[in-house]
Structures are given as structure tokens and as C-alpha cells.
Amino acid sequence: MTKCQVPAALIHQIEQELDEDEKEMIFFLCRDLVPDLSYADIRELLRALNEKGKLSFFGLSELLYRVKRFDLLRRTLGTEKAAVESDLARYHRTVSDYRVLMVEINEELDKKEVGSLIFLLGDYMSRMKMAKNKSFLAVISDLEKLNLVAPNQLDLIEDCLQNIHRIDLKKRIQKYKREALSARSSQPVYLNALQASLPNLSLTDPPNSSVIQNMNKQRSLNGQHAIQTEPVHISVQESGATSPQVYDDRYRMQSQPLGICLIIDCIGNDTDKLEETFKALSFEVHCYRYLSVEAMNQTFHQIARLQKHRDCDSFICILVSRGSPQSIFCTDQTYPGYPLDRVKNFFTGDSCPELLGKPKLFFIQSYIVPANQQEPTSLLEVDGNEQKITANTRRLWNCSIPPVADIFWSQCKVDVSVLERSPSSSSCYLRCLTELLCNPHKRKLPLLDIHIELNSRVYDWNRTSDPQQQYSILLQHTLRKKLFLFPS
Template identity: 70%
Template sequence: MTRCQVPAVLIHQIEEELDKEEEEMMVFLCRDLAPDLATADLRELLLALNEREKLSFLGLCELLYRVKRFDLLRRILKTEKAAVEANLARSVSLVPDYRALMVEMNENLEKEEVGSLAFLLRDYAPRMKMAKDKSFLALVIDLEKLNLVGPDQLDLIESCFRNIHRIDLTRKIQKYKREALMSSVHSQPVYVNALQASLPNLSLIDPPYNSGIQNTHRLKLQNGQSLIPAEPVHMSIQESGPVSQKVDQYRMQSQPLGICLIIDCIGNDADMLEETFRDLGYDVRCHRYLNTNATVQTLLEVARLQKHRNCDSFICVLVSRGSPQSIFCTDHTFSGFPLEQIKKYFTADSCPELLGKPKLFFIQSYIVPENEQECTSLLEVDGNDEKNIANAKPPCKVTIPQEADIFWSQCKVDASTLEKSGTSSSYYLRCLAELLRNPHKRRLSILDIHTELNRRVYEWNQTADPSQQYSLLLQHTLRKKLFLSPT
């Protein structure tokens, strides 16, 4: 007898709680897992997947998460939305990204809009059955049968969304395409032949960048053959002398540019920061009101993400009460966690995927007076998580210092600021967001942006009460110019 991974009683309890639309979404999500059961109902499908050992407890959690039944996650499966998200970030998903995207689209469409889509699709599939009350997912299935839509075939749906003025949904499709393209590119092996090995040593981590004039000439070989470089070599022309390569900028071309981790333990700035860095092209992971243990675990989980390998940078924003050297998060014991340790989680020895890439930290510390802090020891991380990260093997022949490529901006202000205006955002973070949103300022290097940030904070302090004045510290080990925009 085949071993089942999920008790049948759980499947029964969940099925009883779902409405018809939610059942349709679940069946659609599982469509690729059992193609021979395309017409089965939800119970038959889940039982079959269970018997074939394709459905695990985590997979069942993911399905409920995808249809946004977080109440059933908690009540029946005894888990939380955050736990499912953390598992999805570090393990392989049961549901293909394409199917998850289509379900997300389905939830964002009104009935009238689905009718408009069905009407537009008559031009492409005139004989397709267009029932009046057909759902978007049913339309997608019909288009899949005609080979007009698929994981790598979304131009038709994108065009239809554009015609009904759902630009937000066209952007979601475009983002999916970019991520799929990046995934396929990075999955290809890189081969270096003897000829390429004889060329100048160009780092794979930091390839040459556009500095004005692109060199598209072929490189002539001694035997008369020519080689077109896999990456265009960009050159700058000096006033005199030979042409030389300019490699003094960090590569910022990946999509997304990187992961941006935001931990706001105060709660006044998260929305503003999330919007700012998402608009810049970052994959934003936002957390609010974490205690110290949760903060440390979140940092460790993000440091382990393999996604860093395909990204060109990393950003971490922390907002918390604390001392000049540590953060307290939402804990009232003021045990604190050292800021220096946070930086170490993302250095090259701890996070090899970020070797040679810029790592930016923006810290807003609301300083609690020493007489209000409890004298307790610093937090100790449970288990071997920290040790395992520190012992991760970096790539061979590392020539970049482990502490390189770090940009550390820390702003300190008295915690009494929060008591006087508990809902106001940090002036430091507000100015940072304004500068990064300004299309003209955004063209500046990060050091020039921070200089402007210094000026604004200094002007604020000129008229502010001493207890409301901000102290700004910048430390960095950047080796090149950094622009927070594709270069």
C-alpha cells in the first residue's frame, strides 16, 4: 500500500471549508502535478496526490496560503502565514510560479473585466467556448489547450490586460518574465576556453560597465579569426594616450537589483521605505514589530537565501530603539543585539553569494538613556545557525577582502522623540526616501546622495531642540562608485 503523507481527515476538513471559487483555484494550482486528473474535483485530486506522495504537509500549507485562507492555516494546520512564507523563501515551492501568478491575477480581476477579456480573446480563438460566467482561470485553461498561453507564453494575456487598461497586471507579467529569464540565464554553465583565458582578467562578479562609448569591435586573433565578447566591453576615451577600460562602477543590472530587508520595530516608516525601495527595483522583504529573537532569525534566513547569487546588491534597513552599539527591537528587557554582528551576517565569509557586491545598511537608532536600560547580558543565538553561516565555504581564490563593499549609515536620535510624536517618521529616513525617489538625485552616486542627506540633517539640527537633533555616522568600504539604478 502506498504511504500517504497527509492524514485524510485534514483534507476532508479543509475541503468542507472552501467555497467553489477557492476549490477552482486549488485545482488550477495543482494542474501540473497530475495532468491525468485535469477534470477531477478537489477531493479526488488531493487524495490522488497524497497517495502518489506528491502532497506533503508543507505543500498543503502552501495551497491554503496561495488561496489566502490564512484562517485555515491557523485553525486546521496549526501554523501561521509568516511560517509558510519563511519556508517558501528557503525551499522549493509545490506550485509553479506560473500557476501562482495566474491565481494572483484571478483574484485581482472583476467579473466585468473577465467578460472583457473573453470578448477580446475571440480574435485569437473564435471557436473557443465563451460561457458568460466563465472565470479567468477557466479562460486560461482553454487557452492552454490551444497552446496560446503557458509558462513561457504570456504575450497574449499581457496584450489583453493592456487593452483593458490593467497596467498593474501587465507589470506583474513583465516582472515574471524578467525573473524567469534571469533564472534561465544563471542556470546555464559558463565555459572558459584557452583563448578567453588569455584575455585581460575581467571579474565575473564586477564586469566592465558603460562609461560613455561602447566598444562593439571584434577582437582579432593571430590566426585571423575574430571573437565577439559574450559581454560588450565598454571603453572610455582619454584626452590623450591609448583607450583604457573603465571598471570603477559596481554592476547594477540584475532584475531585481537585490533583496531589500526592512525591519521596522517602531512601525512609522515601513510603508514609506517599502514603496521607495520597490520602486528602485528591489525585492522588498518587510517585517514590523519583531522581537530580538525574531529579528536575528530573520537576518539569518535572509543571509542564507540563494537568490543573492542572481542579484547585484543587498540592502538592509533597521529601525529600532537601542543603544549606540546595539538594537533592542520590541523587547522590553533591553538585552540588545550588537549592530556589528548584523553586518557580519552578510560579509563574504558568511554570505558567499554577496562576495564582491555592495551591501548597504541604513540604521535608525532611537537611543534609550543608560539609566533606563536594564543590565542584562547580550542575546545568545540558539543552536549553530551563526556558526554554520560563518563556516560557509566562500568561492575559491577569493581576492576581495571579506569586509569590503559595505556601506553603513547609522542615524541616532534620542528615544524621547517617539514620546513627543509617536506616529511621525524619522527625519533621516524621510529625507533618504525623498532623495531616492527624486529622479535627478537618484542619478548621483550613493556617496553623493549621502552627502546631500548630511546637509539636510545638519540644517534640521540648526533649528531643532537638542533632544530632537539627529547624529549621522557613515562608514564604508566600497571599492567602486555605486549608483542605485541600472548601469
């Protein structure tokens, strides 16, 4: 156990002075530091931080400053509001700007306004979580658990503030977002409280802090001198110092268009809705219906050679066809069809260098033809992808990104009898995908979270379906970062 920095008597004294609202605010501010602490007991929170070596006198002064207990700053820590503000401006701040902003908004809202927010959020939260007496901070904590709110994901809160006519608070969020995009921040990189392990993050003393030095020199509490801590020299990785790109854990999605979206639909039931959806998401959509294997092969060659990939941040390919689990039959209806692995290989980093390091997404709806119904004739041999797609492209020889990285592969399989029973019906899988991406809030989730909900909706549909008509989804990916399908 790490040696404690703050005497227990001081923690006890502060805990006794705080009211319930102030305790809730402090717990919210520190929620990322001890994500495994499930109840809002401030004494237990501070004790846990202290025992793990994640608490200091500077950390305490920052927390009291954030909840505006300037009297406690003076009486218990021997410092003033102005001194803390000076240190916060000069040194590493341990409480994220996002959590400070949420606490400030919490203080600006009255009970009636919070009740209106809870009502507006009814479509996103269960009845159990919609208690009318909840505070704004409790609501935000629930939304964080559902991955609906995060430091870089505040549109839902903005919309709700707009609806209750708190445009002033909406503007504060917009200001925060602008500053986050332009800042070259050295504060810790935020992790969702459910994900944070935080081995290096602590409420540590800033180097050479005059406030801490004075407190350590002057303070003697219950016969114990406060422990003098040495300045901590933190590496760039530990401190969370970032490059000019603020969100280094997410793919860049800023090009116009965001990317090429290739749709090949050999069934014909889903093209229109897919085209509408991905155009709305700022993709340049290329649609093809009822292709033969040879025509499909030519299409892949043509799309992979497009120079526009150089200026785009992503690529999407959607295939809808009868086939086997490993291939698609197109309109030829002959075995073995067009291998799905060959489709993927057209767009890997070595075959299409302009897409190296960029996310490449594949959504495949396969209507599986049973083996005893597949025609035994083999197809005319088509050129594979032996020749790399290098015409008019520049290979990044020194790039360390593996060619097979950044691929998202989602394949849904269902028996071909689904088409025989209802020839004009759309795919449940593709219908749910477009519904999620058309929802203004759902589509702003990370792609993996969207796919989890897609799984849930499809399997809910399966519960009421005949076993032979049920869909199964396979997801494989080599994504290295979070992916959001909107400009960011």
C-alpha cells in the first residue's frame, strides 16, 4: 500500500463540513479516479485515493475550490481562493474540464429544469433510472454508463438544453468543445469511468507548488506533520500530454466527403435506403445492382483505383447477395462464387496504399444457399488481386501500420428461404443498421457500440422468428482507434 499523503483527521474534518450536494459534486469530479467505488461516500472516496497515493493537499484544495468551499480552503488547508486559482493556471489540473463543466451546469439548473431534462431523456434511459428526484449529475452518470455522454460526446445534452430553452448553458458546452478542439492540452487523457484503471493518474502535487510548500512547512495536525512530497517528474505518456490532435484515440473523419461508399446489391431490396443513409452521413455513394461475378470483379478493380481515396478519411463496402458463408454468388448463381477474402484484399493497405491507416468498413448480407442446392459448375476464372492497385498512387514504404489493420468486417448470414418466403422484403440486419445510423443520437456513438445495439436488435427479432429464418452476425475487426461515422 502506498504511504498516505494526507492525515486521516484532515479528511474526516473536511467530510464533516460538506453538505450532501457538495459531496455529490466531489464524487462526480473524482469518478474517473476510482471507477470501482460504487457508492457516494466521500470519506471512503478520499480514503481510497489517499491509500493509493492518489491524493495530495493540492488535490484537496482543487476539489474544495471546485465546489466553492473557499472557507474550508482557508480554515483547513491554510490557503486562499486566489492562490489555488494561480496554481491551477500554472500547473497540471487533475480534474477534467468536462467534469468541471458538468458541475457548473448542475449548479445553474433548478429542480424543474432537471425534471424536464429527465422527461426528454426518457427515450434513452430505463424507467428505473428516470427517478424524478435525481440530480443533473446523477443523470449524467447514468448516461455515461450507457455510453450516451462523454467529454467528446455532448450533443444529446446540447439538444436537451435547447429544448428547455437554456441556450446559455448550451453555448457553454459549445465553447468547451471549441476550446477542446484547439487546445494542446497537458491534462490527463479522459477515460470513461467504466474503463479507467488509472495506474498513473493521481491528485498529485504540482512541481514547486507554493501553496503545498507553505502548507507542508506550516501545518501540524494532531501532532503529525504533513508529509513533504518530492516533485513528481511525469513522462509525456503518463501526464497525458498530447499532440495538436486532441482526440488521438479516434480516427480522423473530417474530409468531404468522408469516404467512398460502394454498395453492390444483387437482391435489389435494400439499395435505396442504404444509398439515402450513407449520403446523409456525407459519403460519396456508388451503387450497383444485379452484377455478375465478372462485373463485380471489374467494379472492385475500378473502385480500388479511384484517386479520391487519397483525399478521403474512410471507405465503406456493402454487399447483398445469395452465396455461401465464404463467397457471394452475384447473379451467376454458380458455385463457388466470388470469394469474400478477395473482396477484402482489394482494399488493404498494401493493395490500395491510399487507404493505408484509414478505416475500411465492410457490411455483408449473405443469403446462404444450402450446399445441396448449389450448382456444381465452376465459374470462368477471373483475375484476382495478384497485381497491387498501385496506379498513380504513392506507397508509404516507411509506414509502420500493418496492411491488414483498420478493417471492420460485419457479415450477417440468413437462409435463402427468407427471400423465397418474402421476395421483396429488406434484410432485418441492414434495416436495423440504417435505422441506427439515421437516428441523430445513435449514429454519434462509436461504431463498435452501434454494432452492439445492432446485434441486440437483430437477436430480438430472432426471438419471434422461425429457426430457419433467423439471422446470425459475425464481427471481425482490426480497428486501432475509436471510429465515429460523422465529421469530427
